[in-house]
Amino acid sequence: MKFVDEFREPELINKAADEIRRLADPSRHYRLMEVCGGHTHAIYRFGLKDILPENIELIHGPGCPVCVLPMGRIDDGLSMAQDPNVIFTAFGDMMRVPGMNGSPLEHKARGMDVRIVYSPTDAIKLAQANPDRHVMFFSIGFETTAPSTALTLKRAKSLGLSNFSIFCNHVTIIPAIRAILDSPDMRLDGFIGPGHVSTVIGCRPYEWIAANEKKPIVVSGFEPLDILQSIVMLLRQLKNGESRVENQYKRVVPWEGNRAALAAMAEVFQLRPFFEWRGLGFISQSALRIRDTYAEWDAEQRFNVPGLRVTDPKAAQCGEVLKGVLKPAQCKLFGNECTPEHPIGALMVSSEGSCAAYFNYEHRKTAMLTNISASA
Amino acid sequence: MCLAIPGKIVEFIPDIRSLALVEVAGVRRRVDLGLLDDDKPAKGDWVLIHVGFAMSKISEQDAIEQMNTLAMLGETEAALQEIRGYGLGEEDSEQPAS
């Protein structure tokens, strides 16, 4: 696969890992946050921790749109689809996320019309094919996904499609990074920046992190060599006492972002004054709602949304894990009450949530290595 | 947070504005090019696909430069150690466009 396989080349991966070992000061402990859940997933899937020196610690950030969505929003979405005339559509990611009375898939098992779509435009096609039903699309995602929802809304409007609506759950990344940095128990040395979000917003929105917070940030691709190269770039900046925004993912990310995408978002969305993030609490101006000019296609304006609030069990320490204060396995519920099949906390619900990624790819491995060293 | 994958534009869909058939390792799907209105891609171009939309054009030139930089990581080790304090230049070095 072009633009994929060459960035998984074992020989170059070893070279990059050597370079990291050469650059890392053995007397220092580095705490680098990968903001994006896609990076978290890739780090575990490619086993990158195994080839990094021990003094480089990767902290998993808040960039998992499924994880940070409060349970109440899922229940709100499902409550609208209790009407048998409604077809509930969402990405596969949402299907196993539990609400108070079960996940969308469990509701489907009880008879709700729940369908998985690959693209929001597929939901439009479904609405066109079912003119006597109402198709609701449960939209999630950061700035990578929001433009596609915006264009979908514009298409629905131009088609005059009256049996289609979107339940908008889009969030924005910068306020979440700010919330993390404002947290008093947080200490970070630098950021691996979210590559795909940056195709839309570009690299400028991160400049305050470099200028005010004095932390280097490298916008990074998602292949093993991308992530390793980004770590090399961060270590070089740290070695030289610099804090700049760099773009490792130039082949995909333009420095200025995607103007057409930003324009589509600006036309369709406006910022919500505040929004609740699972594990992080309320963050002001951190989420998008649909503008009144598109009210006809806004599920929140069209339906009675109960506005449910469900608090996570106190025992779940998602906030601490999300801020990197605790490792996934240090949470009291990890692997016992809270597993990918029966997630209790936010970070176990999506395969890119740090707890789920750790559970799936790492945790037995660590247990095994501990056993070996204990018996040795 | 967002799964996106490179695909090649193999043809434009006649009569339907801003749709193209894009191929990823032999798998083809209609992809919406509406987010690339400012810089329309051509047949044969590579784009990054996310949820059925092309998010950005992929620069072959930048990919080649990145591979060169990566390939040099080991080679330049000795040189880099000699030139202390200098070691950031190569990512940003401009190379001729062809």
Next chain:
Amino acid sequence: MATAVTSKIRFHEPQIEMAHGAGGKASRRLIEGLFVPLLCESSSGILGDAAHIQMDGVLVGITTDSFVVKPLSFPGGSIGELAINGTVNDLAVSGVKAEAIVVTFVLEAGLPTEILEAEVRAMAKAAKDAGVIIAGGDTKVVEHGKADGMYISTAGIGRTIPGVNINPASVRPGDKVLLSGPVGDHGITILLARGDLDFEADLTSDTRSVLPLVEALVAAAGPGVRWMRDPTRGGMATSLNELARDCRLGVALYEDDVPVRETVRGACELLGLDPFHIANEGQFLAVVAPEHAEAGLAALRAAPGGDNACLIGEIREQPAGSVLALTRYGASRIVDMLVGDPLPRIC
């Protein structure tokens, strides 16, 4: 007595979900938590693909399977052909040569005869190719809208192939893991054939009888063959996890040596799926003693349709009960069983 039985039931989920039929962890919970405690008196039976029973001194293998597939026909195969090959394969990987199959059809009112006839013809051909007779059957018709056109259920019986003893307890560290060909073809073909994703690819299901390949392996590696399984629902990852659990050893998988077709990789990258979790209908995995591995692999490769067979891993002491994928650059990751159905994701 009843209380003694109920106390063993460990399945407490309130309702049946699709995941309970997907072949992964949920299926296992249902089978081990409800079916086995209530239906199997002793827990001696290992949950293999077929059961072995003694009849008048002859060791026979018996299996049952059912086939629910949407769409009924897809590139490379159809439900009728799957029903025969699936049954033959379950027996084959249990070291049994299928001799007779009985079939139950559950037909939906309104099913065009033309479609039924095509499926029956496909079954007849598959049975002839696999050298098995269809010895009998039953037919039920359910109301329109109830059975996706048709469901097929089968039972198959056959004699144990001489010289084979399949038992996970005989697996030892150092044994090699062989795979008959590329993984993921069937599951991805079905996913694309459903049309919901609007993806197209030149890909066909791998559905076939693996009996000739099993026979070739057994002829070459005979007593060295310790375990076999056809990685259907839940994919290769699920089968290998079952192996690891049953033999209480670790499976080390050489990730880059597992054959996966480019198109299957492409679809998996697009949809965020792991090819190791995708269903197969014409492949099998075998654990072979190290001294027989080379001969076994050579025999597989020499057999018709076995040219893509590979050595993909080995058995180790650790991680006991788990599967660990190793990369060429010295990293590793745990490969878990499938959880629920494989769902396309965007994150």
